[in-house]
Amino acid sequence: MLHIVDDEEVVRDSLLWLAKSRGIQAAAYDSGKAFLTALDGVGRGAPQGQCVLLDVRMPEISGIALFGQLAARGLAQSFPVIFLTGHGDVPMAVDTLKRGAFDFFEKPFNDNKLMDRVQEALAASEQAAANAAVHTRLAALSSREREVLDLILDGNMNKVIADKLGISMRTVEVHRAHIFDKMNVKTAVELARLLK
Amino acid sequence: MKSTLPRSPSFGFPSRKQAWRWLLPLFLALLFVTTLIWLPLHEKHQETIERQEQLIADSLWVEQTIRFQLQRNEESLGLIGTEIVAGYLNGPRLADRMERLIRDNHEIHRIIELDAHGKLLSSTDETLISYHDLSAASRRAAERARATRTPLYSQPAQDISGPVMIDYQVPLFSGGKYVGSIIASYLASSILDDMVPWWFAQDNEIALTDMNDLLIYKRASGGVGRDVYTHTRALNLAGLSLKLKTNSIKSAPKLLPSLLVDIVILLSFGLVWSLIALWRDINRRLAAETALREQITFRAAMENSLVTGMRARDLDGRITYVNPAFAQMVGMEIDDIVGRLPPMPYWAPEAVDEYQRRFSQVLAGTVTPQGFETIFQHADGRRIPVLIYESPLVDDTGKQTGWMGSILDISERKRIEDLNRQQQEKLQASARLATMGEIASTLAHELNQPLAAISSYTTGALNMLEWQHDDAVPTEASSLTHAFQMVRTQAQRAGQIIRSVHTFVKKREPTREAVTIKELIDSVMTLVELQAQKYFVAVRTGIPPGLPPVLADRVLIEQVLLNLTRNGIESMQAVAPDKRVLQITAGLDDATSTNIVVSVIDQGHGIPPEVAERLYSPFFSTKADGMGMGLSICRTAVEFHGGTLTHSDNPQGGTVFRFSLPALQKDLIATTMPSGEKTQRNGK
Numbered sequence: 017m018l019h020i021v022d023d024e025e026v027v028r029d030s031l032l033w034l035a036k037s038r039g040i041q042a043a044a045y046d047s048g049k050a051f052l053t054a055l056d057g058v059g060r061g062a063p064q065g066q067c068v069l070l071d072v073r074m075p076e077i078s079g080i081a082l083f084g085q086l087a088a089r090g091l092a093q094s095f096p097v098i099f100l101t102g103h104g105d106v107p108m109a110v111d112t113l114k115r116g117a118f119d120f121f122e123k124p125f126n127d128n129k130l131m132d133r134v135q136e137a138l139a140a141s142e143q144a145a146a147n148a149a150v151h152t153r154l155a156a157l158s159s160r161e162r163e164v165l166d167l168i169l170d171g172n173m174n175k176v177i178a179d180k181l182g183i184s185m186r187t188v189e190v191h192r193a194h195i196f197d198k199m200n201v202k203t204a205v206e207l208a209r210l211l212k
Numbered sequence: 213m214k215s216t217l218p219r220s221p222s223f224g225f226p227s228r229k230q231a232w233r234w235l236l237p238l239f240l241a242l243l244f245v246t247t248l249i250w251l252p253l254h255e256k257h258q259e260t261i262e263r264q265e266q267l268i269a270d271s272l273w274v275e276q277t278i279r280f281q282l283q284r285n286e287e288s289l290g291l292i293g294t295e296i297v298a299g300y301l302n303g304p305r306l307a308d309r310m311e312r313l314i315r316d317n318h319e320i321h322r323i324i325e326l327d328a329h330g331k332l333l334s335s336t337d338e339t340l341i342s343y344h345d346l347s348a349a350s351r352r353a354a355e356r357a358r359a360t361r362t363p364l365y366s367q368p369a370q371d372i373s374g375p376v377m378i379d380y381q382v383p384l385f386s387g388g389k390y391v392g393s394i395i396a397s398y399l400a401s402s403i404l405d406d407m408v409p410w411w412f413a414q415d416n417e418i419a420l421t422d423m424n425d426l427l428i429y430k431r432a433s434g435g436v437g438r439d440v441y442t443h444t445r446a447l448n449l450a451g452l453s454l455k456l457k458t459n460s461i462k463s464a465p466k467l468l469p470s471l472l473v474d475i476v477i478l479l480s481f482g483l484v485w486s487l488i489a490l491w492r493d494i495n496r497r498l499a500a501e502t503a504l505r506e507q508i509t510f511r512a513a514m515e516n517s518l519v520t521g522m523r524a525r526d527l528d529g530r531i532t533y534v535n536p537a538f539a540q541m542v543g544m545e546i547d548d549i550v551g552r553l554p555p556m557p558y559w560a561p562e563a564v565d566e567y568q569r570r571f572s573q574v575l576a577g578t579v580t581p582q583g584f585e586t587i588f589q590h591a592d593g594r595r596i597p598v599l600i601y602e603s604p605l606v607d608d609t610g611k612q613t614g615w616m617g618s619i620l621d622i623s624e625r626k627r628i629e630d631l632n633r634q635q636q637e638k639l640q641a642s643a644r645l646a647t648m649g650e651i652a653s654t655l656a657h658e659l660n661q662p663l664a665a666i667s668s669y670t671t672g673a674l675n676m677l678e679w680q681h682d683d684a685v686p687t688e689a690s691s692l693t694h695a696f697q698m699v700r701t702q703a704q705r706a707g708q709i710i711r712s713v714h715t716f717v718k719k720r721e722p723t724r725e726a727v728t729i730k731e732l733i734d735s736v737m738t739l740v741e742l743q744a745q746k747y748f749v750a751v752r753t754g755i756p757p758g759l760p761p762v763l764a765d766r767v768l769i770e771q772v773l774l775n776l777t778r779n780g781i782e783s784m785q786a787v788a789p790d791k792r793v794l795q796i797t798a799g800l801d802d803a804t805s806t807n808i809v810v811s812v813i814d815q816g817h818g819i820p821p822e823v824a825e826r827l828y829s830p831f832f833s834t835k836a837d838g839m840g841m842g843l844s845i846c847r848t849a850v851e852f853h854g855g856t857l858t859h860s861d862n863p864q865g866g867t868v869f870r871f872s873l874p875a876l877q878k879d880l881i882a883t884t885m886p887s888g889e890k891t892q893r894n895g896k
Contacts, residue, residue, distance in 0.1 A: 026661065026702065030668035033695055037675035102660070124664050127671035 018042040018134055019068045019095075021051045021082065023075055031069065038131045040138070048077030052085060055095075065142030067118075067134050068097045072105045083112055092116045093144045096137040100125070150210055153199050161198075164191040168204055169211065234491060241487070245480045259465040263441050270412055271443040271458040278407045278456070282449060285320060285396065286363060288313055289382050293363075293394050296325070297386045310336050319406040321377065321399045327392040339372075347371040350379040350395070353451055357381040358390055364451025368400045368428045376400040376428065378452065404431035419457040420447075428454070435461040521598075521619035524605060529554050529571060532614060541598070541621055543591030560589040561790040562750045574602055574615060585622065587748060595748045595789060597626045630746050658709040662702035669695045669702070724853075726876055727769075728761045729798045729808055736770050740777045744794060749781050754797040760875040762808055768849040769873070772857075775842045776812040776869045783816025783867065791815045791865075800875070807855065807872040815866035819859065827859070846871070 018040050020031045028044040035042035045051040051068070068086070070079040077085075083097050096118035101109045109120035118137050121130050157165065160181075167177045174192070178185040201207045292309055295301035301309060310323045314336050325333040330343025343351065353366030363382040370376050382394040399405075404418050408431065412418075417437030419430040437459025447454040515522060521538030525531050530553050539546045542558035549558075559567050563586060570584070583601040590596055599622045605614040673695045733753060744751045777794060784792045794814050801807035819827065828843045843857075850857040855872040862868050 024661065026665045026698070030665040030672070030698065033691070033698075034668045034672040034675070036691070037672035037679070039679075102657075123660055124667060127668050128675070131675075 017064055017066055018138070019051060019054075019066065020044040021046075021048060021068065021074070021079075022071045022100075023047060024071075027071070034127050034131060035134070038128075038135070040131065040134060048074060048079075048082040048085075051082070052077075055091075065138035065140070065145070066095045067137040067141060068095050069134065070097055070099055072099050072101045072108060072120075080108060080112060083115075083117055087116060094141055094148070096141050098130070098133060098137060150199075154211075156198050157195065161191050161195050164188060165195055165207075168192065168195070169208055238484070238487065241480065241484055245477060245484070248477050248480065256465045260441075263460065263462060263465075264443075267416070267441045267458060267460050268443050270416070271445050271456065274408050274412055274418070274458070275445045275447055275456050277409070278403060278447065279449070281317070281319065281407050285313075285317055286380065286450075288317075289323070289380065289394055289396050290363065293382045293384050296394070297384050297391065307334050307336075310334065319398055319402040320396050321402060322397045324395050324397075325392060326395060328390055333392065341372065345372045346379065346395070347377070350377070350381070353379060354381040354383070354393060354395070356451065357393070358383045361385055362450065365449045367422070367452065371397075378403070381451075400429040401431070404429055415461060417459040417461060419459070421455045421457060423453050423455065425455065432461075437461055438463045440464050519621075521621070523617045523619060524614060525617070526614040527575075527612070529575065531556075538619060541590075541596065541619065542588055558588045558590070560587045560595055560748075562748075562792060563587050566750075585745075588619075589789075593789070597622050597745065597748075599625075626745070633742065655710070659706055662706040662709070665702045666699050666706075669699045724763045724765055726761045726763055727766060729759055729810060729873075730755050732764070732766065732769050732773065733796060733798070733810075735766070736773045736777070739774060740781075740794075740796075743778055743781050747781050747785055747792065748789060749784055749792040749794050751777075751794050751796065754795065756799060759798060759800065759808055760877070762853075762873040763876050764853055764873055765849075768852070772846045772849050772871060773810075773812070775846050776871075779842070780812050780814030780816065780867070780869070783814050783818075785816075787816055801872055806875055806877070808875045809870055809872045812869045813862055813866065814868075815862060815864055818861060818865060819867050824859075828857075 018035050020028055020035070020042055022028050022031070022044070023046060025046075028046065032042050032044055043054075045054065048070075070082060072079040074082075079099055083092075083099075086092055086095055086097065097112075098118050099109050099112060099120035101120050101122050106120075106122060109117075113120065118140070119133055121133070154162075163181060164177060167180060172180070174185050174188045178188045181188070196202065196207070199207060199210065201210055292301060292306070292313070295309075296306065306325065310325075314320050314323060322335065322337050322339065324335040324341060326343055327333050332340060332342050335341065343354070346354070347366070347369035349367035349369035350371060353364045357364040358381075361383060363380060366379040366381060368376050368378045371379075377397045377399055380396040380398065382396070383390060384392045384394065400420060404413075404420055408418055410433070413431055414434040416434065417430065417432040420428040422428060438461055439459060440463055441460035443458045445456045445458075447456045515535045516537075518535060518537050521541045522533070522535040523531060523538050524533040531550050534546055534549050536546065539549060542549070544557065549556075554567070554571060555564065556567075566586060570586070583599050585597060585599050588596045588598050599620040600617055602615055602617045604612045605616040607613050673692055676692060676695075733755060737751075737753075740751055743749075773796075777796065780794050784794070792815070794812070796810070796812055798808060798810045801809045828847045847857045850871045850873070854874050857869070857871040859867055859869045
């Protein structure tokens with residue numbers, strides 16, 4: 017979901033139209049405050065990729081300040097921010113990049129290129145979310161299960177694993193089932209891919 | 213600066229040694245003078261004494277003479293008396309004898325013989341005188357003589373005959389009995405008149421007085437006595453004591469030699485005074501010398517410590533003196549500069565013509581008193597703007613011996629002037645540019661919005677149409693319509709923005725008038741020169757006389773000239789100083805001869821081809837702070853007049869910008885109206 021934050025209606029409208037023309041789901045907010053309010057309502061760790069498109073200059077909460085708020089909430093990764101800047105705001109924008117913003121575009125910008133980048137951001141965000149999810153699941157594994165996981169990833173057969181760990185094969189199979197369950201995968205291949 | 217004063221010994225005023233040297237002669241002189249004063253006084257004193265002594269001696273001698281004479285007479289009379297007593301002498305023989313005595317001794321006035329009864333027996337003169345006719349004093353003396361039986365003199369007295377007389381009574385005794393007397397009478401005056409030699413009487417007044425100083429007789433043949441030298445002697449005669457008073461007629465010594473000495477003394481005083489005056493003069497000179505040396509040292513110190521350079525030249529232009537500040541200014545040693553004739557090593561090559569011109573002006577004496585600005589070249593090659601004041605160097609006889617110049621390094625001043633001017637220019641330019649800048653930034657900002665929106669909508673629409681193409685998904689016509697409607701709205705908005713901004717642009721209606729190229733160039737020359745001086749560029753103009761005028765808007769063409777010259781000057785910033793020359797020439801375009809072509813030629817960095825393409829494009833600038841309007845405006849302005857603006861490379865390096873303007877035909881009588889209309893009478 018692309019979140020467009022700009023105080024100008026024309027900008028919001030045209031960008032929404034642009035996003036729609038690229039098949040990107042988008043929502044627009046007329047101020048940083050509105051966006052933050054909406055953000056609180058959105059569940060954390062939503063599987064969908066997110067992206068925020070901000071104008072640097074806005075009344076009340078400026079784009080920079082809004083980015084600051086996101087970073088403070090630890091959402092910089094899951095809500096990558098792309099800035100829209102005027103000619104004189106480039107240094108400011110560069111600074112935000114250093115602080116973790118995803119990108120910035122100087123006006124007037126190439127619309128499709130912007131949308132391409134938005135898609136990349138969405139993908140990145142999704143990926144990040146997915147990674148986060150994986151991490152959570154990994155954390156849920158017990159230490160024994162972790163050991164088994166490592167051996168599975170090495171491509172070992174259950175028997176070998178049992179021998180290595182000094183447990184019965186049955187136990188290994190049980191662990192395996194739990195791991196798959198917890199990691200929400202069906203096969204070892206999936207597991208491997210997930211953990212790449 | 214080397215001191216040219218001769219070394220003089222340190223002359224104190226007055227050092228002890230010097231005072232000693234002066235003291236001795238002064239002392240001797242004083243001694244001399246003292247001696248001279250004392251000597252005459254001493255002499256005078258000596259002379260006085262001498263004279264006195266002489267007088268005394270003479271008086272003594274006179275007294276003795278008188279006495280001897282009287283004594284002789286006494287003896288003669290005594291003898292006569294004796295002979296009378298003896299009976300030898302009587303009658304005529306006596307008379308004869310008495311006669312002879314008187315004759316031989318004029319001092320005796322009369323001799324008479326009296327008998328015992330006092331009756332006259334004989335006399336040497338006719339006076340009949342007897343005892344009773346004698347003066348009382350005489351009778352008294354006679355009685356006393358008789359009593360004492362010795363001859364005696366009487367007191368001076370008058371008897372019947374008249375004058376004062378002194379009688380010498382000689383009593384005659386025969387056998388102890390008084391038998392008569394012989395009386396010799398002296399005139400009181402005769403004693404002095406006859407018995408004192410004339411040479412003594414000549415020099416002295418002699419007086420005969422009695423013991424009580426009662427004057428008997430005075431002889432003053434030589435004159436009255438001066439009472440300076442006097443002497444009194446007693447003249448003791450038998451029975452009579454008189455005083456002989458001599459009184460020299462000579463006054464005190466005249467000091468005639470002393471008069472000479474007085475003159476000498478005067479001269480000595482004069483000498484002393486001269487010595488003193490000389491001493492004072494010498495000291496005054498010393499003081500003057502010291503003051504002069506101080507002055508010179510002070511002046512040298514002044515000249516050496518001046519920040520302003522000083523340069524003296526003789527009438528040929530040869531440098532006779534420079535002060536350290538000048539030498540420092542041009543980075544050369546003083547010795548290297550003094551003695552040189554033009555061209556000078558500190559003359560900047562690009563300004564040589566200017567120097568020569570001014571130099572000949574200086575020689576001709578037509579120099580301006582306000583001073584002039586020019587450029588000098590330091591030994592290390594850098595240029596120094598200077599301000600020079602020249603004035604004639606006149607010696608104390610009023611003759612001109614050269615030129616004196618003071619040179620001030622005005623780099624700092626120029627820098628500040630420049631800064632100020634730049635500020636001014638910026639202020640003025642910004643007033644103009646502000647509008648331009650405002651417009652530009654406003655436009656940029658305002659137009660950004662609608663343009664971005666237009667871009668987004670149209671991109672979106674194109675994307676949609678692609679989709680439709682690819683996925684055969686029917687695009688919602690409504691959304692497309694919406695998009696294009698928005699596009700239209702935004703485009704209109706953009707137009708509106710431009711229109712509203714447009715009202716801020718004050719477009720000056722250009723007016724055209726007949727001007728000559730020379731006038732146009734002259735009117736911007738000051739500004740061009742200023743700009744040129746800032747970058748040490750020399751400007752040369754070459755405008756042949758007799759060019760026809762053009763019909764042009766003054767301000768626009770001035771702007772063109774300013775722009776082109778500024779570009780040319782700025783292009784030569786990094787070029788060697790001797791190449792920094794900007795030329796502005798004008799002439800008729802050979803091809804058509806109806807255009808006047810003005811060329812602005814620089815020897816700067818030139819224009820590379822990639823820049824040349826976009827040279828006249830608006831908003832294209834090679835300068836960091838350039839708006840990029842210059843050349844495009846120039847071209848527009850020139851083309852507005854029906855001319856063209858072109859540029860080409862200068863074969864010597866640099867660029868030549870050329871613009872042409874149609875010349876006003878001589879037979880075209882045109883009048884311009886204030887609104888810019890042009891009416892032609894002979895349409896050609």
